[in-house]
Amino acid sequence: MNQTTLSTVMLSSRKPLLALIIGILSIASSHALTYDIDPTHTNVRFAIDHFNTSTNTGGFYNLTGQLDYDPAAKTGNISLVIPLNSLNTGNTAFDITLKSADFFDIEQFPLAQFESTKWYFETDGSVSNVSKVDGMLTLHGKTNPITLTATKFNCYPNPILKKSVCGGDFITTIDRTKWGISKYTLLGMTKKVELNIQIEAVK
Structure with a gap:
């Protein structure tokens, strides 16, 4: 067997191995990276109209959870655990009322929980940006999609780290009666609650 033939045989024998290595690297590179939610930069703030006069606001803090994100594959997942005892409106008496039955x-x-079910992306040139996230919100013993x-x-x-x-920052509006929180709706207080969610997670 001459040198040229030997080289051809060796190259041919390596092709399956090279294909396997490339395949493994491709799969590994497509896996989402995992990030831990940073409680100091993650919160859920709410705003609700107060009988068409002012707007009541408050927030929940010290959230925990996990973010999985792969911009190349346009996939993501986020799970959040929201401790409701962290509620803060700036008014102690109002906090006690909202924490009550x-x-x-x-x-x-x-606890309240959010678990994403689908991520959406918009492409701007060569860059894909997260546009919205579907998920399930569990609150007050009930689970509904948002x-x-x-x-x-x-x-x-x-x-620093x-x-x-x-x-990122996310917004949504929910109907609180879907979670069984309907106090004062019959007296004219709105059932719509605006949520502003700030999320940061560290790899």
């Missing part, structure tokens, strides 16, 4: 009933339902609209979403190398961080 008339509203969130945190004694019976101390859609979060992204007002921004980005990943960057955090110079020296780690990759991904996050």
